[in-house]
Amino acid sequence: xxxxxxxxxxxxxxxxxxxxxxxxxxxxxxxxxxxxxxxxxxxxxxxxxxxxxxxxxxxxxxxxxxxxxxxxxxxxxxxxxxxxxxxxxxxxxxxxxxxxxxxxxxxxxxxxxxxxxxxxxxxxxxxxxxxxxxxxxxxxxxxxxxxxxxxxxxxxxxxxxxxxxxxxxxxxxxxxxxxxxxxxxxxxxxxxxxxxxxxxxxxxxxxxxxxxxxxxxxxxxxxxxxxxxxx
Amino acid sequence: xxxxxxxxxxxxxxxxxxxxxxxxxxxxxxxxxxxxxxxxxxxxxxxxxxxxxxxxxxxxxxxxxxxxxxxxxxxxxxxxxxxxxxxxxxxxxxxxxxxxxxxxxxxxxxxxxxxxxxxxxxxxxxxxxxxxxxxxxxxxxxxxxxxxxxxxxxxxxxxxxxxxxxxxxxxxxxxxxxxxxxxxxxxxxxxxxxxxxxxxxxxxxxxxxxxxxxxxxxxxxxxxxxxxxxxxxxxxxxxxxxxxxxxxxxxxxxxxxxxxxxxxxxxxxxxxxxxxxxxxxxxxxxxxx
Numbered sequence: 069x070x071x072x073x074x075x076x077x078x079x080x081x082x083x084x085x086x087x088x089x090x091x092x093x094x095x096x097x098x099x100x101x102x103x104x105x106x107x108x109x110x111x112x113x114x115x116x117x118x119x120x121x122x123x124x125x126x127x128x129x130x131x132x133x134x135x136x137x138x139x140x141x142x143x144x145x146x147x148x149x150x151x152x153x154x155x156x157x158x159x160x161x162x163x164x165x166x167x168x169x170x171x172x173x174x175x176x177x178x179x180x181x182x183x184x185x186x187x188x189x190x191x192x193x194x195x196x197x198x199x200x201x202x203x204x205x206x207x208x209x210x211x212x213x214x215x216x217x218x219x220x221x222x223x224x225x226x227x228x229x230x231x232x233x234x235x236x237x238x239x240x241x242x243x244x245x246x247x248x249x250x251x252x253x254x255x256x257x258x259x260x261x262x263x264x265x266x267x268x269x270x271x272x273x274x275x276x277x278x279x280x281x282x283x284x285x286x287x288x289x290x291x292x293x294x295x296x297x298x299x
Numbered sequence: 300x301x302x303x304x305x306x307x308x309x310x311x312x313x314x315x316x317x318x319x320x321x322x323x324x325x326x327x328x329x330x331x332x333x334x335x336x337x338x339x340x341x342x343x344x345x346x347x348x349x350x351x352x353x354x355x356x357x358x359x360x361x362x363x364x365x366x367x368x369x370x371x372x373x374x375x376x377x378x379x380x381x382x383x384x385x386x387x388x389x390x391x392x393x394x395x396x397x398x399x400x401x402x403x404x405x406x407x408x409x410x411x412x413x414x415x416x417x418x419x420x421x422x423x424x425x426x427x428x429x430x431x432x433x434x435x436x437x438x439x440x441x442x443x444x445x446x447x448x449x450x451x452x453x454x455x456x457x458x459x460x461x462x463x464x465x466x467x468x469x470x471x472x473x474x475x476x477x478x479x480x481x482x483x484x485x486x487x488x489x490x491x492x493x494x495x496x497x498x499x500x501x502x503x504x505x506x507x508x509x510x511x512x513x514x515x516x517x518x519x520x521x522x523x524x525x526x527x528x529x530x531x532x533x534x535x536x537x538x539x540x541x542x543x544x545x546x547x548x549x550x551x552x553x554x555x556x557x558x559x560x561x562x563x564x565x566x567x568x569x570x571x572x573x574x575x576x577x578x579x580x581x582x583x584x585x586x587x588x
Contacts, residue, residue: 119480120477120480120481141485144481150481158478161471169482169484170482172482173484
């Protein structure tokens with residue numbers, strides 16, 4: 069049984085339908101990447117799984133349990149944790165408080181000392197407001213905050229967005245450590261090279277539909293190009 | 300000189316009471332951007348709860364007050380969870396309409412249950428005792444205690460906000476309720492807890508209001524205005540600011556009353572207008588919003 073599965077998942081914002089029947093699965097300890105252009109529905113897909121957008125119960129399964137439409141806080145307690153697009157750190161909380169609040173609903177293997185070991189720069193700035201961090205440090209803080217909830221599935225939404233390539237490399241460098249804990253990861257990326265490097269399997273979305281799936285080694289550049297742009 | 304000092308001291312003491320009126324309002328506005336138009340009526344409701352416990356069980360007013368605090372917490376929690384959470388959203392109108400309706404319901408419910416008679420919480424001899432400070436100035440024990448209570452409430456709430464996991468959850472939910480849910484925080488329960496705390500503070504305000512002045516079921520809205528003024532003078536979202544705002548209204552009213560007893564209320568409102576002109580965001584606005 070897959071750890072997480074979607075079956076014919078659809079999502080809409082009012083009259084605008086953003087996802088048209090997405091079916092995919094994620095196994096325990098697996099990392100998958102979802103790639104696609106702006107507006108392909110990648111972020112919508114993660115938000116729906118996390119419980120920020122409504123869906124029918126049978127459209128999302130976690131360990132076989134129908135959890136579609138469950139509220140976000142309840143999914144966190146199951147171990148489905150989202151690193152939201154744009155980081156969304158809490159501006160009135162310090163760096164350390166941002167990390168601590170990650171463990172509000174659920175906690176486990178990841179503790180403050182372990183997060184600081186993973187991202188030493190956060191330890192130096194623990195008492196400062198989260199807004200004083202640079203973009204890359206904020207992203208580290210957002211990932212650390214999500215880890216504090218001891219995720220079984222870590223959903224990462226565009227964590228490379230707006231960051232310098234060298235910073236992106238530093239951030240992705242911690243993924244092996246996270247994977248070593250047995251955490252399954254879903255990465256949404258516009259940076260195709262980064263996505264192919266980190267993932268066991270890749271899905272490509274285009275305008276709310278899945279246009280390609282496979283292992284990175286099996287996919288040709290042309291096939292990805294066609295699935296990405298639809299030409 | 301003595302008269303001026305006396306006016307200032309009495310104003311500060313009155314300000315303590317107004318700060319107690321305002322703290323609950325400030326708390327729930329800060330956390331969930333809910334403007335509770337029934338806040339004044341809920342303070343009066345709390346005063347009647349204390350009165351009812353006193354007369355039904357024959358208990359001392361202070362003991363009745365201690366019993367009323369948790370009762371008000373539970374009622375506030377239920378009020379928010381069952382009713383007010385449904386009004387929260389991107390539109391600010393539904394909570395205003397619903398709490399306005401609630402204000403009318405509370406007033407009329409109290410009129411039905413307790414009649415329009417003016418009441419006072421019986422606290423015995425302590426009501427008349429005052430402490431001479433020398434130079435012909437004396438402060439009443441109860442006004443002094445209400446100021447101490449106001450400071451204590453603000454200190455305790457700030458400790459809760461900045462030292463506990465629940466406080467972090469309050470602040471995170473206030474910043475960004477959607478992302479707070481991604482931390483496993485059930486924002487409906489957080490809002491209900493905040494309203495419970497606000498109502499517990501209402502019970503404290505009710506105890507000091509009812510023991511120093513008379514009250515009847517219809518005086519809530521007037522108390523609401525002082526509370527609003529204190530919150531806005533202090534700056535939205537800051538509890539210390541609310542305490543300071545209460546002081547400003549209290550001192551202005553006392554000065555006004557000293558000049559001419561008819562000017563007491565007017566002077567408070569004028570001070571509010573002056574602050575609005577000079578510091579539209581209040582004394583201690585939050586750095587962001």
